[in-house]
Amino acid sequence: MSRAGAMAEKVLVTGGAGYIGSHTVLELLEAGYTPVVIDNFHNAIRGEGSMPESLRRVQELTGRSVEFEEMDILDQAALQCLFKKIMRVHGVKNLVFSSSATVYGKPQYLPLDESHPTGSCTNPYGKSKFFIEEMIQDLCQADKTWNAVLLRYFNPIGAHASGHIGEDPQGIPNNLMPYVSQVAIGRREALNVFGNDYDTEDGTGIRDYIHVVDLAKGHIAALRKLKEQCGCRIYNLGTGTGYSVLQMVQAMEKASGKKIPYKVVARREGDVAACYANPSLALEELGWTAALGLDRMCEDLWRWQKQNPSGFSSQA
């Protein structure tokens, strides 16, 4: 138990107004941390005053206030100013980095463990995650006063059980499940299934979908790890179970009670047939494991979609 009056530990959360960020901020608050959020509103909706709507709702849900500053992390002067302010008090040399399973590129074997080779990424997003991973590892190697936990996310989906926060992609969703749920609610006509000629059971792509709340809790476990002066550590955040596109459609039909029409189209460039985690290292070393299964992911996603048919934007 924390001592009454003890100063809550501050955690700087970059991009904290977005989908994964807002769920992580909520978990941080519930775990007793004080998150300080910066975001440039690239993928967030403005709420009242200067707050993003997602964080306004996090405040409502937790009854706690969130420190927020609108800032672009490419704005070096502003960032330095913020770091100075925080570093003077805390000396920030501990980092949790949001990486991605796409750093593994085309899997050489499955399930993917953390020692699978990285770098031959199939898209620029993965390459940027790979480069940053390399820089952080070099930094921790060269300066032992730094600690970092690199979290390789698999496919986060779902939403907070309240239905008050969730994923709100701007424009046409790139990812499967936001698209599927927009079809279920009637915002889009039919899902395009990107290929059914992969070497998988039903021919469609297989991914390791993980509930965003489980993913958020993985960050709390990572912060605890940093306390051990762990150096640079790398963990997969996935469930270990893969589902195909058609299995996901079926699961969402069950959760929503809606028919989800789809048509099969060409493969999407850069996609791999199957990608799922071996999540055992995170269990061994972080004591973290995904707790919520596919049904919960789809039920929570549907609740969010139903309660917020136009996401965080208020309806016209």
Ligand code: UDP
């Ligand atoms: N996918 C699809 N239609 C879509 C979006 C995605 O068939 O509109 C497929 C995609 O080919 C992949 C799976 O769904 O097999 C997950 O795609 P997503 O973009 O969500 O995640 P990623 O490919 O980055 O793991």
